[in-house]
Amino acid sequence: MRDHYGVESEAAEFAAWREHRTIAPDAVENARPWTEMIQSAVRRGVRVQRARIVSLPPSEYIRFEHASTFVNLAAGEEVRWLPRRLATGLALPGTDFWLFDDRLIRFGHLSGDGAVIGHELNDDPATVRLCSDAFKAVWKLATPHEEFVI
Numbered sequence: 465m466r467d468h469y470g471v472e473s474e475a476a477e478f479a480a481w482r483e484h485r486t487i488a489p490d491a492v493e494n495a496r497p498w499t500e501m502i503q504s505a506v507r508r509g510v511r512v513q514r515a516r517i518v519s520l521p522p523s524e525y526i527r528f529e530h531a532s533t534f535v536n537l538a539a540g541e542e543v544r545w546l547p548r549r550l551a552t553g554l555a556l557p558g559t560d561f562w563l564f565d566d567r568l569i570r571f572g573h574l575s576g577d578g579a580v581i582g583h584e585l586n587d588d589p590a591t592v593r594l595c596s597d598a599f600k601a602v603w604k605l606a607t608p609h610e611e612f613v614i
Contacts, residue, residue, distance in 0.1 A: 467523040470578035481528045499539035506540030514543045515602045522614045530614050544606030556598050569595050
């Protein structure tokens with residue numbers, strides 16, 4: 465839900481993309497542990513959906529994310545994009561989250577400059593319901609990656 469992330473592990477890849485405007489092969493290789501985990505889950509029948517809420521025009525970081533989404537898709541994720549202006553009527557949690565099986569949430573806590581500062585697991589039924597409803601609302605309004613042009 466942010467327009468910039470300061471994730472240390474992708475700083476070199478983002479810098480390379482900024483210089484060449486292409487995703488380097490080593491960036492794909494660096495993502496291998498993630499992609500193998502997603503592929504394994506998808507083979508087991510797990511549906512992995514990622515929704516990104518973004519400002520338009522997009523930040524340079526969002527352009528980088530958009531350019532690198534082919535890695536997520538190849539792993540088996542479904543990815544959709546929602547312009548932030550279309551989310552104004554939605555009740556959203558205050559931070560990014562992963563929802564697992566409509567029963568567990570993993571919140572990601574970030575600093576002001578986008579660095580990951582921690583995670584929190586939450587299985588409170590009311591909080592799970594809030595996040596599940598929010599995600600479903602975003603997913604319904606969002607555009608599939610293949611159709612989303614920035």
